[in-house]
Amino acid sequence: MPALEADGVFKIFGRRPERGVRALREGRTREELRSRGLTPAVIDATFSVDPGEIFVVMGLSGSGKSTLIRTVNRLLDPTAGTVVIDGTDISSLDAVGLRRVRREKISMVFQHFALLPHRTVGENAAYGLQVQGMNSSDRRARAEQALDMVGLKGWGASMPSELSGGMRQRVGLARALAAGTDIMLMDEAFSALDPLIRREMQDQLIDLQQRLDKTILFITHDLNEAMRLGDRIAMMRDGRIEQIGTAEQILNNPVNNYVAEFVQDVDRTRVLTAANVMEQPVAVLGSTSGPQAAHKLMREHQLAWLLVVNRDRTVHGLVWSHDVAAAVREGTDVLPLHRAELPYTSPDTTLSDLFTQAASSPAPLVVRDEDQRLVGVIPDVTLLAAMGNGQSNGNGQTLENVPVGIPAGVDHGTEVR
Amino acid sequence: MNEEELTTVIPGVAVGDWVDQGVDWLNSTFREIFRAIGDVLGTLINGLIDVMLLVPPDVMIVALALLGLLLRSWQFAVGSALTLALIVAMGMWIPAMQTLALVVIATAAAVLIAVPIGILAARNNLVSNLVRPVLDFMQTMPAFVYLIPAILFFSIGYVPGVLSTIVFALPPGVRLTELGIRQVDAETVEAGQAFGATPRQILRGIQLPLAVPTIMAGINQVIMLALSMAVIAGMVGADGLGKKVVESIATLNIGLGAEAGLSVVVLAIYLDRLTAAVGGSGSDKSLRSLIRRNTTARRQPSTTAS
Ligand SMILES: Nc1ncnc2c1ncn2[C@@H]1O[C@H](COP(=O)(O)OP(=O)(O)O)[C@@H](O)[C@H]1O
Ligand SMILES: [Mg+2]
Numbered sequence: 001m002p003a004l005e006a007d008g009v010f011k012i013f014g015r016r017p018e019r020g021v022r023a024l025r026e027g028r029t030r031e032e033l034r035s036r037g038l039t040p041a042v043i044d045a046t047f048s049v050d051p052g053e054i055f056v057v058m059g060l061s062g063s064g065k066s067t068l069i070r071t072v073n074r075l076l077d078p079t080a081g082t083v084v085i086d087g088t089d090i091s092s093l094d095a096v097g098l099r100r101v102r103r104e105k106i107s108m109v110f111q112h113f114a115l116l117p118h119r120t121v122g123e124n125a126a127y128g129l130q131v132q133g134m135n136s137s138d139r140r141a142r143a144e145q146a147l148d149m150v151g152l153k154g155w156g157a158s159m160p161s162e163l164s165g166g167m168r169q170r171v172g173l174a175r176a177l178a179a180g181t182d183i184m185l186m187d188e189a190f191s192a193l194d195p196l197i198r199r200e201m202q203d204q205l206i207d208l209q210q211r212l213d214k215t216i217l218f219i220t221h222d223l224n225e226a227m228r229l230g231d232r233i234a235m236m237r238d239g240r241i242e243q244i245g246t247a248e249q250i251l252n253n254p255v256n257n258y259v260a261e262f263v264q265d266v267d268r269t270r271v272l273t274a275a276n277v278m279e280q281p282v283a284v285l286g287s288t289s290g291p292q293a294a295h296k297l298m299r300e301h302q303l304a305w306l307l308v309v310n311r312d313r314t315v316h317g318l319v320w321s322h323d324v325a326a327a328v329r330e331g332t333d334v335l336p337l338h339r340a341e342l343p344y345t346s347p348d349t350t351l352s353d354l355f356t357q358a359a360s361s362p363a364p365l366v367v368r369d370e371d372q373r374l375v376g377v378i379p380d381v382t383l384l385a386a387m388g389n390g391q392s393n394g395n396g397q398t399l400e401n402v403p404v405g406i407p408a409g410v411d412h413g414t415e416v417r
Numbered sequence: 418m419n420e421e422e423l424t425t426v427i428p429g430v431a432v433g434d435w436v437d438q439g440v441d442w443l444n445s446t447f448r449e450i451f452r453a454i455g456d457v458l459g460t461l462i463n464g465l466i467d468v469m470l471l472v473p474p475d476v477m478i479v480a481l482a483l484l485g486l487l488l489r490s491w492q493f494a495v496g497s498a499l500t501l502a503l504i505v506a507m508g509m510w511i512p513a514m515q516t517l518a519l520v521v522i523a524t525a526a527a528v529l530i531a532v533p534i535g536i537l538a539a540r541n542n543l544v545s546n547l548v549r550p551v552l553d554f555m556q557t558m559p560a561f562v563y564l565i566p567a568i569l570f571f572s573i574g575y576v577p578g579v580l581s582t583i584v585f586a587l588p589p590g591v592r593l594t595e596l597g598i599r600q601v602d603a604e605t606v607e608a609g610q611a612f613g614a615t616p617r618q619i620l621r622g623i624q625l626p627l628a629v630p631t632i633m634a635g636i637n638q639v640i641m642l643a644l645s646m647a648v649i650a651g652m653v654g655a656d657g658l659g660k661k662v663v664e665s666i667a668t669l670n671i672g673l674g675a676e677a678g679l680s681v682v683v684l685a686i687y688l689d690r691l692t693a694a695v696g697g698s699g700s701d702k703s704l705r706s707l708i709r710r711n712t713t714a715r716r717q718p719s720t721t722a723s
Contacts, residue, residue, distance in 0.1 A: 075607055103613035114608035118626045128612040130622075179612060 001087060002048035003183055003215040004055075004072065009045040009081035011067050014038035017079045030238055041067035043239040045081070051182070054209055054216045058226035059236030065219045068236070069187050072217060073106050074098055085183065103132050107176040111188040113168045115160040121147065121171050122156030128179030139178075146178035147171070149208065166197035170204075177208070183215045191220065202228055223263065227251075227271040228350075235259050247271055267352070274354060275347035278367045278376030284309045287316040291327035291335055294319055305364065308335060313373040318342055318363055342366050347375055354378065440566050455576045458522070462575045465518040474505045477514075481687070489694040490702035500683040509658065509680040516647050516657035517684060519575060523582035523643045528636055531587050535594025535632075536620070545595060552588040560585050560646055564653050578650030578659075586642040593635025597628030633696025640688050648681055658684075 012020040012033070020038040024030075030040050041064040049055040057065050070076040072083055074090055082091050085105055090098065107128060115124045123130070126143035134142075144156055150170040160168055169189060176184050190198045202225060209216060220226050226233050227247040235242045235250065235258075243255045251271065254260035283297050284307045298306055298321045306324075308316040316337075323336035343361045345354060347369065354365060365378040444451070469477065478501045486494035504513050538545040563584050567577030601624050609619040625632075651659020658677045665674035694703065 070607075073611055075610055099613040099615065101613075102611060106611075108608070108611035110604050110608060112602075112604055114602065114604040116605065116623060116626075127608075131609075131612050131614045131618060175612075185611075 001051075002084075003051040003053075003086060004049040004217065005084040006048070006068075006072065007046050007082050007084070009042055009068070009071055009083065010040070010079045011042040011064070011071050011076055012038050012040045012079045021080045040239050042071065042078075045241050047234055047241065047244055049183075049215055049217055051215050052209075052213045053231045054206075054218055054229050056218045056220060056226040056230030056233045057236055057241075058220055058223060058230075058233050061221055063236045064239040065221070065236055066187055069185050069217060069219050072185060073102055073108060103128065103179070103181075105181050106183040106185060107179040107181040108185040108187070109169070109172045109176050109189040111192055113160075113165075113172045113192075115168060115171055115175075117160055119160075120156060121152065121158050121160060121163065124160060124171050125156070125174040125178050127175050132179075142180075143174070143178050146174040149177060150174045150204065164197075166193050166201065169193060169201065173201075173205075173208075177212070183217070186216060186218045188219050188221065190225065191222065198225070205229065223266055224270060227266065235262065248276055269351035269355070272351050273347060274345050274349045274351075274365070274367045274376070274378060277351065278347070278365075278378050281307055281374075281377050284374070285319070285335075286311075289335075290333050291324050294324045294335065295328045298324060305338075307366065307374065307377065308337065309374055315342065315344075315366055315368065315372070315374050318366075338363055344368055345378075346370070440569055444570060451570045454580075455571045458576050458579050459574070462518055462522050462579060465522060466515050469514045469518055470511065474510050478502060478505070485687070485691060487704045488691060492702075493690055493694075497687050501687070504680045504683055507676040507680065509661070509676055512656065512658045512661050512677065513680045513684060515655075516644070516659065516681070519579055519582065519647045519650065519655060519657060520640065520643045520684075520688070523579050523586060523647065524636070524640050526579070527583045527587045527590055527639050527643065530583070531590025531635070531639065532594050532632065535591045535635075536598060536625075538591065538595040539598035539624075540616075540620075548591060548595075552591055555584060556588045560649055561652075564649070568653050573654035575650075575655045577653045578647065578655030581653075582643050582646040582650055585646040586639045589638035589642065590635045593638070594628065594632050597631030597635070598624045600631065601627045630696050633692065637689060637692040637696060640692055641685065644681065644685050644688065 010021045010024070011017075014020065014037050017038060020033050020036075020040055023033060023036075024040060024043055030043070033040050043064075045068055047055070057068060059065050067076060071078040071081075072085075074083070074093075078091065082089050084090070085101060088101065088105075090101055093101065116127065119127075122140060122143050125146050126134075126139040129139035129142055130136075140156075144153075147153060147156055147170075150173050152167060152170050152174065155163070155167070160171065163171065169192075172189070190201045193201060205216070205218075206229065208214070218226075218229055220229075230247060232244060232246055233250055234244045237258055243250060243259050245253070250259060251263050251266065251268065254263060282301050282303065285294050285297060287308050287310045289308075294306055294308075297303070304321050306319050306321075308319060310316050317335070318338040319335055320338060323338075327334070327336045340361070340363075342363050343357055343365050345357060345365050345367055347367055349357075357365065364380070366374065367376040367378065369375050472480075478498055481501060482494040482498040485497045504510055534544075534548060538548045560581070563581035564577065567581045571577045571580065605623055605627065606619060609623045614622065647655070647657060648659035648662060651657060651661070651663045654660070658681050661677035662674060662681075664670070665672075665677060
C-alpha cells in the first residue's frame with residue numbers, strides 16, 4: 001500500500017472554484033480561467049508515494065508546488081480529487097479527525113523554518129508533542145533525541161534567534177522528527193539556505209531517511225537538489241505534473257520538450273551516480289582459485305585485469321594479466337594480487353566525485369554496497385569524463401552470467417537512488 | 418447666513434431628536450443596570466485613589482522610578498523621579514494621582530474589552546467588517562460628545578468621566594490587536610496547524626505571543642488617549658488635573674493652568690515611555706533584560722554544533 005496517494009487533485013483559487021474544475025475537464029486552458037478570475041494552482045495531480053521513498057516535486061516558482069503539498073495535509077482543501085494517507089481518505093475527515101492525522105501521520109518542514117521565536121530550541125523541537133498533550137519531561141527527552149539526530153545536541157536551551165539559518169532549519173527538521181510521524185512534507189525546506197549548507201542538509205536528510213525510513217514528500221525548484229534527493233521526481237509546470245520518474249528516466253527519456261529543455265543544462269556528472277554508469281565485470285575469480293584458473297579466464301575473455309572475490313562477494317583483490325602470466329611461468333600457487341589498495345566507491349557517489357577519486361589509480365573503480373560486497377566496476381572513469389554528457393550504460397551483464405565459481409543470485413541496483 | 422435659509426430640496430431630518438429620545442428610552446429602561454455599573458466603577462476608582470494617596474508621595478515616586486528602572490533604564494528612572502517630584506513641588510500631587518487612577522481604571526477596562534474584540538475581528542472577516550466602521554465612528558466623534566449621554570446616565574463625577582474615557586480610548590486597542598494577530602507570519606501559523614494544534618492552541622501558543630509587541634503598541638495608544646480624555650473628563654466633575662485645567666480656564670488663572678498642564682505632560686511622558694518599553698523587546702539597559710541576559714548566558718551549551 002502506498003504511504004500517500006493523490007488522485008485527480010485540483011486546487012483552484014477564486015470564487016466558486018468548482019466551475020473551474022468543470023471548465024478544465026472540458027478542455028479550457030489556464031489562461032481562459034484566469035480571465036474569469038480563477039487561478040488554477042494545481043490541475044489534476046495524481047501520484048503515489050511508497051513507504052520509505054523520497055518523492056520530489058520539482059517545478060519553477062508559481063508552478064503550484066506549495067499549493068500541492070498543502071492539499072496533502074489539507075492546510076488547503078482540494079477543490080476536487082482525493083488524498084489518501086496510509087489508507088485514510090483525508091478529504092472526508094472532520095476537524096478532529098484531521099488533527100489526529102496531522103499529529104500521528106504527517107509532519108511538515110517549512111521554507112522559512114516557521115519556528116516560534118519566543119520559545120527555546122528544545123520547546124520548538126517538542127512542539128508537535130506538546131500539541132499532542134505529552135507531559136513535559138517525556139517530550140523534553142524526545143526533543144533532545146531529535147535534536148541529537150540533526151546534530152544540535154546541547155542547543156535545547158538556546159533561542160532560535162541565536163542560531164544560524166542552517167541550524168534553524170535543523171530545528172525545523174527536529175520538530176518534524178520528534179513528532180514521530182512516518183510521513184514528512186518538506187516545502188522548499190533547503191531553498192533559503194546558502195549552497196554549502198544546503199548540500200550538507202541534503203546529505204543529512206538522505207542519511208536520516210536511510211536510518212529512520214521516513215516517507216518524504218520534498219518540494220524544490222532546484223533541479224540538482226531534486227536529482228540528488230529524489231528516488232522519483234515529479235516535474236511540475238503551470239499546475240500540472242508533466243512527468244514522474246527517476247532522475248535517470250527524466251534525464252534520458254523526457255516525455256516532452258518542456259522537460260527536455262528543462263534538464264538539458266543539468267550537469268549530469270552531478271546527477272548520475274556510480275550505480276548509473278557501472279558495469280558488471282565480465283568475469284570474476286573466486287578467491288580460492290589459483291593463477292592457472294585466472295590465466296585461463298583472462299585468456300578466454302581477453303582481460304587485462306580480473307577481480308578476485310570471496311564467497312560472500314566481498315572483494316578480495318585484483319590481479320593484472322602480466323602478473324598472472326609471470327606466476328604461471330614460475331609455477332607458484334599464490335595469486336599475484338595488485339599491491340596497492342583498490343579504489344573503492346559506493347553506488348550513490350556522483351560522477352563528479354568519481355573523477356577525482358579515480359584520477360590517480362591505474363586499477364578500475366570498484367563499486368561496493370554498504371556491506372562491502374561487489375556490485376559493479378567502472379573500468380575507465382576518464383573515458384566517462386570524455387563522454388561529457390554521456391549516457392549511462394545500457395545494461396551490463398548480470399553477475400549470474402559470470403562464468404566462474406562465484407555465488408550466484410547477485411541482486412544489484414542499476415536503479416538510481 | 419442661517420442653516421434654515423439654505424435653498425435645498427432635502428427635507429430636514431431630526432437626528433438630534435431621535436438621539437434624545439433614544440437616550441431617554443435607554444435611561445428609563447436600563448436605569449438599574451446603569452446604576453450598578455456606576456456603583457462598581459465609582460467604588461473601584463475611589464478605592465484606587467484612596468490607596469494611591471495613602472502612600473506618601475516620596476515613597477510613590479521611588480516606586481514609580483524603580484518600575485522605570487526595571488523596564489527601561491536608570492536614566493529614565495532618574496528623569497521620572499525628578500519630574501514626578503516637580504508635580505509634588507507644584508502642589509499637583511493629589512489631582513495627578515486622581516487622574517492617574519482614572520487612566521489606570523479606564524485603560525484596564527478598555528483593554529479588557531478591546532483585546533477580545535480584536536481577537537474576534539482577526540479571526541472572522543465578518544466581525545472585522547462590522548467592527549471597523551464602529552471604531553471609525555468612535556474615534557472621529559468629538560470626544561466632548563461622549564460626555565453628554567454619560568452625564569445623563571451617570572450624573573456627574575468620576576463615573577461618566579471613566580466611561581467616556583473607555584469609549585474614546587478603546588479603538589486603537591481593538592485595531593492593533595487585530596492587526597497584530599493578522600500580521601503573524603502565515604507560515605508559523607501553518608506550522609501550528611500542520612502539527613495538529615487546535616485553533617485555541619494556535620491562538621494562545623503562537624498568535625497572541627507573536628502579536629504582543631503590536632498589542633502593546635495599541636495599549637500604549639489607549640493609555641495616551643485615556644490620559645487626554647481624562648483631562649477632558651474634568652469638565653463633567655471628575656476630580657483631577659482636568660478639573661484644575663477647567664478651573665484655570667474659568668478664572669483665567671494662567672499659573673494654575675500651566676502647573677496642571679505640566680503635570681499632565683509629566684504623566685504622559687512617564688506612561689508612554691514605560692509602556693513602550695514593555696512592548697518593544699525592551700531597551701537593553703533595563704534591569705529586566707539584564708536579568709534575562711544573565712539567565713540565558715548560563716543556559717548556553719558549552720559545545721558548538723558543526
Ligand atoms: N491563497 C492564494 N490565493 C490565490 N492564488 C494563490 C494562492 N496561493 C497561491 N496562489 C497562486 O497559485 C499559483 C501557485 O502558487 P504556489 O503553489 O505558491 O507555487 P510554487 O510553490 O510552485 O511557487 C500561483 O500562481 C499563485 O499566485
Ligand atoms: Mg512555494
